[in-house]
Amino acid sequence: MSPFQYIDRPTPFNTKGGKTLPIFAVTPAHIETGTIDPLALDWARKSGYKADSGSVLLIPGEGGVLGGALFGLGANPSEQPYITGRLARSLPAGDWHIETAPLTAQRLGMGFGLGSYRFERYKADKGAFPTLMIPRDADAADIKRQLAGVFLARDLINTPTNDMGPNQMEAVFRALAEHYKAECSVIAGDDLLAQNFPLVHTVGRASADAPRLLEMRWGKKGHRRITLVGKGVCFDTGGLDIKPSASMLLMKKDMGGAANIMGLALMIMDAKLKVDLRVIIPVVENSISANAFRPGDIYKSRKGLTVQIDNTDAEGRLILADALAYADEEAPDLMIDMATLTGAARVALGPDLPPLFTDDEHLADDLTEASLETDDPLWRLPLYMGYDKDIRAKFADITNAPAGGMAGAITAALFLKRFVTNTRSWAHLDIYGWAPGERAHSPGGGEAQAIRALYHHIRRTVR
Known part of the structure; x- marks a missing residue:
């Protein structure tokens, strides 16, 4: 795979004319x-x-x-x-x-x-x-850019981890930034500790490929500030709370949030939307080795909140916590994060309907409308504060894995919400990133979910 070929990828459309x-x-x-x-x-x-x-x-x-x-x-x-x-x-x-x-x-x-x-x-x-x-x-140009974003997300998810680990994901991210003349920076390995991203380092330190935080900036200061954050777990063994083999088969897709965010960023930049865009992706592999983090460990996050590790397989919210806190420091007008975060979301809504969490009523209405207009489904679930007590820990400020297993998608969203305090409007999408079987619009496999709806909403609000 070329590091970046998606916007120039041959389209399924006849552009040469002639007899058809x-x-x-x-x-x-x-x-x-x-x-x-x-x-x-x-x-x-x-x-x-x-x-x-x-x-x-x-x-x-x-x-x-x-x-x-x-x-x-x-x-x-x-x-x-x-x-x-x-x-x-x-x-x-x-x-x-x-x-x-x-x-x-x-x-x-x-x-x-x-x-x-x-x-x-x-x-x-x-x-x-x-x-x-x-x-x-x-609108042929807009169809092409949306397909490029969707195909980028699908390709990244479908590629096995031996060819799409943290190193390769960084290469694609850099190539995307270069293609659109965006600024790109990477913090990797022990530099994460030096620059206060302790949870990203904790989750990824057991892998042979160093954990890292990818960041891209594009657009113009003074335009609407939009920040996109994606979960980039290139493979998830579950850590020391290891997954059974059947549950590990699809874990190459655990970077589906990052893949979708990159596809959305492509659409935004290719359309030259009048935004001040920032893209942040924490990239790790949740592996097992002598220095892997353990159940019962307690770590301080970038925001200062301490997190008790009650399950090493609830790692996605940990790396997102540092990334969201970092993004939140600039108080963007809109922040969207996407993550293949919980099995509970699949139990509630199945593989095709990603839940949307936000406490912004206007944003919820607008995204729902955009979803219907683009036939790119999502469904709002509540950020019910009655469950906030469930993420409290005995020995730390919060736990990464509440006991009982009830309302898992909501408690995961509430965990993330703790790290977003300055942003004007925030939305979290708990996507599956995978189509289990063939659909009319997809042959099955890695899937882009809700990014056409998100692009439609952003385009409509800034053009």
């Missing part, structure tokens, strides 16, 4: 009423084609050559707004255009683009795939 084959996107009603191209209709009826959601029927042309395709939207196309993603994985290689479709141009193009993603770095046969002539009334 037609796609007729249809519902069952179109077949029943005959309101499509007569030749396509005749072939559909003779073939018994029902226009089921995501189905493709190739249409012969004169002389037996391929003449086009019918694409089924099902009876309720609005239920799957990015259904055209299936086209990117169903059509034969070639150049195509949409002849008819009861979908907006933006949805059509975005769906096809999202569904075209493939992670083939480790495959010998990479194949050939279809391209689509993007509709004229779609």
Whole structure:
């Protein structure tokens, strides 16, 4: 993998023009009423084609050559707004255009683009795939930058840790900063202790790759100050509270928060939004060795709060605590953190619906609206202060792992909230970063969650 190739990555769209084959996107009603191209209709009826959601029927042309395709939207196309993603994985290689479709141009193009993603770095046969002539009334540049951000997040998560450890993540981060002429700095190893990031150092010190804090600054002073923070645990063994093997299989994705934040930063910078952007990512590998941190240890955080370690597998909130406290010192207008933080969030809302935590009612409403407008789901959960007592520790100010296991996503969010006191508006997203199976807009695997919604919100508030 080149350290940074995402914005220049070949797109699934035909940009050279020339002859393209037609796609007729249809519902069952179109077949029943005959309101499509007569030749396509005749072939559909003779073939018994029902226009089921995501189905493709190739249409012969004169002389037996391929003449086009019918694409089924099902009876309720609005239920799957990015259904055209299936086209990117169903059509034969070639150049195509949409002849008819009861979908907006933006949805059509975005769906096809999202569904075209493939992670083939480790495959010998990479194949050939279809391209689509993007509709004229779609914002092609914005679709491309959103796809670049999504694909960056997906690629980073899908890459195994032997090729995406702390060193490689730093290389990608630096390349992203260089591409957009952003300032970049890194604090690594024992320098973390010297510069007061004790929890980042504590979690990552057992790894062969030194822990580090990555920071990027871009934009112009005086514009809206936006800070993005992402959890970058490149692999999580669980530490001395080691995970069972089945729970460790997907732990290459424990840097999903960092991957998503980098994808969001790409979108913001590529759109040249009028913001004063700061990106902070603590990067570690939670490993096991003689110097690994232990259950029962107590450490002072950057903010001065002491933290009792009651489970070494609750490490993500520790590195975020130092990063959030650091970010909070500049009192940004908006701070967003993203993390693959708790299994409790998955139990509550499943893998596709990341919980949003914020005590800013206006921000909650705006992000919910942006989520609906972009079909990039999130769901607000409460920062219920009645559970704040659960993060108190017997021998320290707070514990990293409350006993009992109840309301785990909320107590984790309340833990983080302790480190955000100056920021004007803060939101925490507890994402999964993974699609367990194929969706219309995704082949499964590493996933970007909520960053299109966040980008939509930020773009709307600063342009």
